[in-house]
Amino acid sequence: MKPFKAIAPLCIVATLVCAQSAFVAQNVPLFATASDGSALGELIVASQVNVLSQKGEFTEVEFVGFMPEGSTKAYEKIGMLMVGFEAPTPSTYKVIGQKKDEYESIWLNVSVKGFVKTKALKETKASILEEGKAAFQAKCGTCHALHPEGEFDANVWPSILEAMSPQAGLSSAERYSIEKYLQNYQH
């Protein structure tokens, strides 16, 4: 029983490592090393990451997603415009495969690994989306009635938010928070 006793407290301290995956609570830089050094790019709110290891206040994570060739944005799922990670250049990503979507377009399956502040991760997505819901209700019903969440599908909301963000004076963080809430809404 000794090894078990040794491992159990570790799991309590490092619940995220034991859970093996986590969600990003807000847009956060993904650092190349376990420090506030140079960022590889930005992980976008509510995206899922694989948890690899823990180092002090940082957690090493991997984001795996899909993108059209030459893109600097990687999406959470093939054919779905839910942004998972934004990089300065396409070369930030490691291409691990490619796949065709239902329209025969090719998407690169990509991976990017780095470190985030552990406090920016959550074990579940629901509370993260709740913040997006609150922002949506506060910012999107002042000029017109709130449009229902189910009015548009996940690939249409981004262009609506592109047009409405300046109207509502949204920061990039608020825009993504609202966008992810609407895209994750179950019709």
Ligand code: HEC
């Ligand atoms: C400053 C006022 C203002 C705010 C704040 C605002 N809107 Fe709008 N919205 C408009 C106007 C004006 C239109 C109609 C003209 C247009 O489409 O640009 C509109 C149209 C829309 C439409 C209809 C588009 C279509 O093609 O049918 C949707 C959906 C929408 N807004 C969503 C939102 C969301 C989501 C937010 C919050 C991020 C938001 N609006 C915040 C002014 C606003």
